Structure formats: C-alpha cells, structure tokens
Amino acid sequence: MIERTLSYSENPGRSGSLLLEQPISSVRSISSESLLANGNEVLISHQGERYHLKLTRNNKLILTK
Template sequence: MLNPSASAAPVGQDSPAPFTATPVRTSASKRIDSLRLLGGGRELVIEHAGQEYRLRLTRNDKLILTK
C-alpha cells in the first residue's frame, strides 16, 4: 500500500520543480508505394547533395539503395 505522505517534501523545504517534457513532433512521415516511386521500372536514380544513388528492385522483390 502506498503512503501518500512518503513522496511529500519534508516540512520547511520546497518541493522539487515539476518535470517539463520537451515538445514532440506529431507530423506523420510521408508515405509512397515503391511501385509508384519506381514508375513501373526496376531502377531509379536519386540525386542528393550532388551525389547519385540508385534504388533497385531485386528479383527477390527487395529494395537496395547504393551510391
């Protein structure tokens, strides 16, 4: 059984400051179907920060991203 006075601050002392949580982003991640992204093909070139990356669909229906 819990003792309600056990968590109280001792007499004459201030209680500790309450915990303040930092805000959390609630926006959902964007989602796109891989078949739509690939446009019916098996490979897509993505340019990011001046570099080219290839997103490939394998024979085993897996996605591989390579630089």
C-alpha cells in the same frame, strides 16, 4: 495521417488492449511502385550525389551510391 499504436494491459488479471491514436508529424509515405514507375531502378539525387534504388528478383529494395 494517424498512427495507431497497440499496447496491451499491464494488469495480468485483465485481458484486452488499448488502442491509441497519435498524429504523425510531416512523415510522407510513397509506394515503391510509384517511385519505380513500372521499372526496376530509379536514380535519386541527394546533395549533389547520385543513388540507385533497385528492385531485386526477390522483390527486395537495394539503395547504393
């Protein structure tokens, strides 16, 4: 996966931008649709504890213990 970072020129008389590409180490991206599998709640086990990830009516995510 490549992260793209946009940084603007520090020279005030010069316009434009610089595009830098940096590899991201071991960061995974999982869509909420994939996690929820067409539902609105999923249980997540972490170190013997259970967490609830819920999709609200306003399309927000809430994680509770």
